[in-house]
Amino acid sequence: MRFMMIMLPNIPNVEEANWTPDAEAVAAMGKYNEELAKAGVLLALDGLQSPAEGARVSFAGGNASVTDGPFAEAKELIGGYWMIEAASKEEAVQWASRCPAADGDTIEVRRVYELADFPPEVQEAGRLSQEPPAQTSAS
Amino acid sequence: MREGSSYPSAARPAGAVRPAGKARRTQAAERAVEAVWRIEAARLIGRLARMVGGDLGLAEDMAQDALVIALERWPQSGVPENPGAWLMATAKNRAIDQLRRRRRLESKQEQLAHELPSAANEPADESVSEEEIEDDVLALMCVTCHPVLSTEARVALTLRMLGGLTTREIARAYLVSDATMSQRIVRAKRTLAEAQVPFELPEVSELGARIGSVCEVVYLVFNEGYAASGGEEWMRPELCREALRLGRILVGLTPAESEVHGLLALMEIQMSRFGARIGPAGEPVLLLDQDRTRWDRLLAGRGLAALARAQALARAAGEAIGPYALQAAIAACHARARTSAETDWERIAALYEALAQLAPSPVVELNRAVAVAMAFGPQAGLALVDALAAATPALRDYRLLPSVRGDLLARLGRHAEAHAELERAASLAHNARERRLLLDRAAACAWLSQ
Numbered sequence: 001m002r003f004m005m006i007m008l009p010n011i012p013n014v015e016e017a018n019w020t021p022d023a024e025a026v027a028a029m030g031k032y033n034e035e036l037a038k039a040g041v042l043l044a045l046d047g048l049q050s051p052a053e054g055a056r057v058s059f060a061g062g063n064a065s066v067t068d069g070p071f072a073e074a075k076e077l078i079g080g081y082w083m084i085e086a087a088s089k090e091e092a093v094q095w096a097s098r099c100p101a102a103d104g105d106t107i108e109v110r111r112v113y114e115l116a117d118f119p120p121e122v123q124e125a126g127r128l129s130q131e132p133p134a135q136t137s138a139s
Numbered sequence: 140m141r142e143g144s145s146y147p148s149a150a151r152p153a154g155a156v157r158p159a160g161k162a163r164r165t166q167a168a169e170r171a172v173e174a175v176w177r178i179e180a181a182r183l184i185g186r187l188a189r190m191v192g193g194d195l196g197l198a199e200d201m202a203q204d205a206l207v208i209a210l211e212r213w214p215q216s217g218v219p220e221n222p223g224a225w226l227m228a229t230a231k232n233r234a235i236d237q238l239r240r241r242r243r244l245e246s247k248q249e250q251l252a253h254e255l256p257s258a259a260n261e262p263a264d265e266s267v268s269e270e271e272i273e274d275d276v277l278a279l280m281c282v283t284c285h286p287v288l289s290t291e292a293r294v295a296l297t298l299r300m301l302g303g304l305t306t307r308e309i310a311r312a313y314l315v316s317d318a319t320m321s322q323r324i325v326r327a328k329r330t331l332a333e334a335q336v337p338f339e340l341p342e343v344s345e346l347g348a349r350i351g352s353v354c355e356v357v358y359l360v361f362n363e364g365y366a367a368s369g370g371e372e373w374m375r376p377e378l379c380r381e382a383l384r385l386g387r388i389l390v391g392l393t394p395a396e397s398e399v400h401g402l403l404a405l406m407e408i409q410m411s412r413f414g415a416r417i418g419p420a421g422e423p424v425l426l427l428d429q430d431r432t433r434w435d436r437l438l439a440g441r442g443l444a445a446l447a448r449a450q451a452l453a454r455a456a457g458e459a460i461g462p463y464a465l466q467a468a469i470a471a472c473h474a475r476a477r478t479s480a481e482t483d484w485e486r487i488a489a490l491y492e493a494l495a496q497l498a499p500s501p502v503v504e505l506n507r508a509v510a511v512a513m514a515f516g517p518q519a520g521l522a523l524v525d526a527l528a529a530a531t532p533a534l535r536d537y538r539l540l541p542s543v544r545g546d547l548l549a550r551l552g553r554h555a556e557a558h559a560e561l562e563r564a565a566s567l568a569h570n571a572r573e574r575r576l577l578l579d580r581a582a583a584c585a586w587l588s589q
Contacts, residue, residue, distance in 0.1 A: 038273075039178065040387030044437060083437070085380060090167070091174035094218070115414055115433060 002043065002112035003092035007079040010104025014070040014077065019050035028100040036084060041095060047080040076106075083112065168214035175222040176206060180303030181388075183226050185275030186267065188282075190231075193338030195282065196328045199300065205230035276301070277392045278340050283327075284353040287334045292327035293356045294363075299324055301388075302381050312378050313363070350393055354402045354463065357385045361406050365413075379410055390445070397456070400449035401464030407442030408470040411435040423572050427479040439474045446471055462498040465490055469506075484514035501527065501534050505543050517550040538567035542577060545584070554588030557581075 011018055021029070036042035048054075051069040058065050071077070086092040089111065096107040115123055180202065188198035205226045219225040283296040298304045298312075310320035341349040364378025386403040393399050415429035424430075449464040460468070469490045476482040491507035504527045512520025524544050527534065534540050545560030561581035568574035 038388065038391035040384035040391070042387075043441070085384065086174075087177060087377075087380075088170060088174055090170040091177060094171065094174045094178060094222075097218075 001086060001088070001092075002114065003084050003086055003089070004110050004112055005082040005084065005092065005096045005099075006108040006110065007081065007099075007101070008076045008106040008108060009079040010102065010106075011077060014051050019052065025100075025102070032098065032100050033082075035098070036082065036095065039095075041084045041086060042082065043085055044083040045081065048078060051077050165214045168218075169210060171218050172206070172209050172213055175209070175218065175226075177303040179223045179226055181276050181279060181301045182223060182272050183230065184300050185279040186227060186272060187230055187234075188279060188338050189275050191234075193282070193336070195296075195300070195331060195338075199328075201230045201234050202226070204233045208233070273392055274340055276388070278338055280353050280389070280392070281341055281349045282331065282336055282338060284349070284356045285331065285334075285336050286352055287336060288327055288330055290356075290359065292323060292330065293352075294359055295320060295323045296327045297353075297356050297385070298360065298381065301385060304381070312375060347396075350389075350396055350399065353389060354399060357382050357389065358402060358406070358463075360385070361409075365409060376413065379406070379413065382406060383410060395452065397449045397452035397458070398461040398463050400445045400452065401461055401467050404442045404445035404449055404467035405463050405470055407438045407445060408467060408474050411438035411442060411474065423576055425576075426473060427482075431478065434474070442467065443471055443474065459493075459497075462494060465494045465497065469494075482513070484510050488514050501531065501537055502539065505539050508547075509543055512547055512550070517547045521547045521551065536567065538564055538569065540564075541567070545580070549580075549584050549587075554584045558584040558588055 033042065033045060036045075051071055051074070054069040054071075056067045056069070056071060058067065084092060084095060086095065089109065092109050092111075096109050099107055101107060183202045183205070184195070184198050187201050188195055191197045191201070208229055209222075209226060213219070280297065280301055283300050284293045288296065294313075295309055298309045299306065302309075304312075306321050306324065307317050310317045313320065315323075340346070360378055361382035364375040364380075364382065383403075383406050386399075386406050389399050390403050411434050412426065412429060414435060415431065415433035416424055418424045446464065446467045449467065450460055453460045453464065469487050472483050472487050472490070488507060488510035491503060491510055495503050495507060505524065508520045508523035508527070511523055521544070524540070524547060528540060528544075541560040542564035545557045545564055548554075548560060549557035558581050561577050561584060565574050565577035565581060568577055
């Protein structure tokens with residue numbers, strides 16, 4: 001089963017300066033990421049740049065409106081994610097618990113949808129343009 | 140008897156009533172313990188095995204003892220902050236207690252003086268380096284995959300000690316009874332003890348070969364899950380995922396070994412096709428007919444990256460890439476083709492030729508014939524297949540031969556002959572789904588030959 005671990009850091013007033021972690025934090029996180037990789041569970045990860053440089057697109061009345069960062073009213077900011085392979089939610093939670101996160105940080109653990117999770121009609125609707133070609137001979 | 144059990148659960152008096160909330164929390168805590176076990180088992184057993192001079196049975200018993208205590212305590216106290224260290228300390232303390240108890244009962248002072256030092260003289264909060272633990276895990280892998288064991292035994296022991304799977308889980312995966320699998324594991328440990336296999340990393344000169352046998356076991360597990368060799372089911376994904384995990388762990392332990400990266404590349408790329416191998420009616424779908432939008436790009440990307448590492452390592456050592464990396468390179472050709480029509484068949488044919496030099500086998504030759512047929516036409520492919528059949532008469536009963544021959548004949552318009560070959564292939568098929576696939580193709584040829 002795939003899980004996404006989403007880092008929600010506790011940074012009350014976001015600026016470029018306080019978004020990027022210090023060398024010590026980077027080293028600790030690097031060690032954790034390596035631990036995930038060596039345990040054979042890490043599939044992918046990314047860190048996101050500061051929300052101050054980002055944008056939010058909001059939808060209302062059928063219209064999209066854009067707000068540039070920083071998002072002063074935002075309750076939660078997203079710092080980055082890991083995608084891991086685990087046999088159970090408990091295992092994913094175990095891994096998340098081992099992250100060298102700072103006080104006030106939260107990691108949300110969510111299971112990733114796989115195509116097989118959907119009923120056949122939904123799978124069919126989601127299928128892109130390709131029709132499987134007629135059975136050919138070579139394997 | 141520990142061997143026959145799955146996780147020993149905390150004893151509960153019969154008829155005891157538990158409030159629903161508490162039972163749920165206990166269940167959740169037990170699942171958390173199981174999750175920790177899967178993460179920590181290999182490291183724990185590895186370290187303990189080193190401490191007790193390589194007795195795997197004893198090491199596993201010590202680890203299981205700690206697990207039982209965890210199952211009793213953690214539901215109340217919560218999962219400790221460093222569960223691995225907790226289990227390790229608990230296992231060591233239990234072992235020291237038991238050795239002390241034995242000292243009072245027996246007076247084999249010398250034997251115990253020999254046994255105790257590694258367990259008792261390590262300071263309680265000794266911090267073992269990560270490198271040492273990794274060495275322990277690699278040593279454990281080399282032992283569970285030791286050539287003195289049968290293939291079956293290696294697989295069972297590796298899945299149990301390194302995978303942290305329960306005997307029941309392994310038995311289910313291999314379609315045998317719990318008792319059978321339990322016996323297999325017991326016998327495996329006994330064989331290792333009788334052969335006095337030391338718990339050591341192999342000598343540098345031997346390490347390559349021993350890592351080779353570890354790769355063999357891992358890939359066997361993967362293949363068992365990828366293409367079930369018997370019964371009704373085509374695939375068992377849990378085994379594939381377990382093999383992938385072990386492969387990734389192995390890469391972490393031996394990052395300089397090209398073929399280990401090659402093996403991982405092969406498994407990641409093959410696994411990327413997993414979601415496309417079954418059709419809407421549950422029928423198997425051959426590679427060229429698969430809906431490539433269902434190929435997992437994340438895994439394919441990881442596989443291609445692993446292949447690049449394998450090639451770079453081989454190049455740096457001034458060597459050609461090995462059989463796993465070659466197979467991965469072939470799989471990569473498919474992964475890179477957006478549609479089957481865009482497949483670089485000439486490259487695949489060349490790669491199969493290289494593979495045939497390194498690791499010749501009928502399967503390799505047949506696949507080469509298929510690739511040659513795709514690149515240069517069915518007649519060229521048929522020539523190779525016929526040469527192979529002529530050179531090795533025993534292959535007539537090898538199911539892939541008539542299957543490939545039938546396809547090539549069909550493409551040459553020789554439908555009646557194709558029909559006969561495909562029916563023959565169907566009679567040799569290993570499972571019901573494969574048989575169905577071949578019979579359908581045979582029927583199509585029969586229709587065309589009218």
